[in-house]
Amino acid sequence: QERVGAISEQVFSFDCLLPTDGGVRIIYQKLIMMAILPLFIVFISCALWGLIFWRTKSSNVKSKIIGTVVILMYLAHPNIVKSMFAMFSCQKLADGKSYLHRDLEIECWTTSHLQWALGVALPALIVWGMGTPTVIWMFLKKHRSELDTKDARMRFGYLINGFKDQSYFWELIILYRKIIVACVSVFLYSLERVVQALIIFAVILIALYAQDKQRPFATKVLNEMEYRSLIVALITIYAGLHYLTESVSYSTKMLLFTIILSANLFFLLYWSLKMRLAIGEWLHTTRPRLYA
Numbered sequence: 001q002e003r004v005g006a007i008s009e010q011v012f013s014f015d016c017l018l019p020t021d022g023g024v025r026i027i028y029q030k031l032i033m034m035a036i037l038p039l040f041i042v043f044i045s046c047a048l049w050g051l052i053f054w055r056t057k058s059s060n061v062k063s064k065i066i067g068t069v070v071i072l073m074y075l076a077h078p079n080i081v082k083s084m085f086a087m088f089s090c091q092k093l094a095d096g097k098s099y100l101h102r103d104l105e106i107e108c109w110t111t112s113h114l115q116w117a118l119g120v121a122l123p124a125l126i127v128w129g130m131g132t133p134t135v136i137w138m139f140l141k142k143h144r145s146e147l148d149t150k151d152a153r154m155r156f157g158y159l160i161n162g163f164k165d166q167s168y169f170w171e172l173i174i175l176y177r178k179i180i181v182a183c184v185s186v187f188l189y190s191l192e193r194v195v196q197a198l199i200i201f202a203v204i205l206i207a208l209y210a211q212d213k214q215r216p217f218a219t220k221v222l223n224e225m226e227y228r229s230l231i232v233a234l235i236t237i238y239a240g241l242h243y244l245t246e247s248v249s250y251s252t253k254m255l256l257f258t259i260i261l262s263a264n265l266f267f268l269l270y271w272s273l274k275m276r277l278a279i280g281e282w283l284h285t286t287r288p289r290l291y292a
Contacts, residue, residue: 027086027103028116034083035124038132041072063154071158073132074175081129081179085186087113087121129179137172144168167216177207193244201237204230221274228267235263 045068053061090098090108100106106113140160146152147160147168159171184199208230217223242248243256 025103025106027100027106031083031087031116031120034080035120035128037076037080038073038128041076042069045069045072060151060154063151066155067157070136070156074158077129077132077175078178078182081125081182084121084125084129085182087117089186133172133175137169140168140172162218162222163216164218167214170214170216173210174207177203194241197237197241197244201234201241204233204237208234221278225271225274228270232263232267236260239263 045065049058049061049065049068052058058064086102087100089101091101092098093104098108100108100113136156136159140147140156143152147156147165153161160168163170180203181200184196184203188196188199208227211223211227211230215223217226239256239260243253243260248256
């Protein structure tokens with residue numbers, strides 16, 4: 001999810017399309033766009049399914065609208081949180097003043113900056129970043145006994161499919177973990193990279209323990225895949241910590257780089273193999289003629 005969001009943000013950049021002569025800086029314009037993006041998602045989902053219902057008289061329109069909103073919001077959530085957090089990411093320069101990391105022409109904690117940070121970014125972060133997952137969690141908990149129904153699966157299947165019944169909330173746990181990592185990278189930006197990496201290492205280590213203890217996924221393959229992905233993340237962070245150390249020799253850095261690359265390539269190969277087997281099994285079940 002996070003990688004998809006990061007790639008889409010780099011490929012589909014609207015910076016060149018935004019006006020620069022209106023007195024409002026581009027980063028503030030993007031902030032407004034991200035703050036109202038959830039409302040736009042709701043509007044588009046309602047309009048799309050409303051049109052389909054008008055033409056085909058499709059059933060369960062309400063559930064389909066909610067399901068579409070949940071999927072799109074889940075995919076957009078990392079970029080929304082990142083954009084809101086960016087308004088609080090400042091760095092101190094040689095003149096002793098703090099400037100916004102994404103736009104070094106904006107001085108932090110001035111009246112103008114606080115208006116955008118506290119008036120737009122903070123409310124959006126509370127409502128969309130933290131509030132929306134919490135509300136969904138509370139709803140799932142309240143209607144836990146109904147999660148096997150067709151309507152519930154249509155609405156929240158993207159979040160609960162693939163998990164055990166008692167671990168219906170686990171996707172939201174993963175979402176909160178990503179929020180914590182984003183929070184560390186922003187609010188602890190002034191600290192050394194080693195400190196940030198150690199905190200993130202601790203967060204992933206806790207996630208690894210929880211994954212091993214809970215084993216929330218419905219199949220052994222998914223549990224092993226999540227477990228190995230967290231192991232690879234720990235290896236990457238731990239080796240990266242030493243790689244960034246200035247006292248480490250060039251040959252040692254090359255060794256650490258090889259370890260990081262090998263671990264990630266191994267997991268990519270493992271993921272590709274399991275995905276190939278899963279697709280083959282799905283085709284064998286749904287398209288038996290292909291194997292006749």
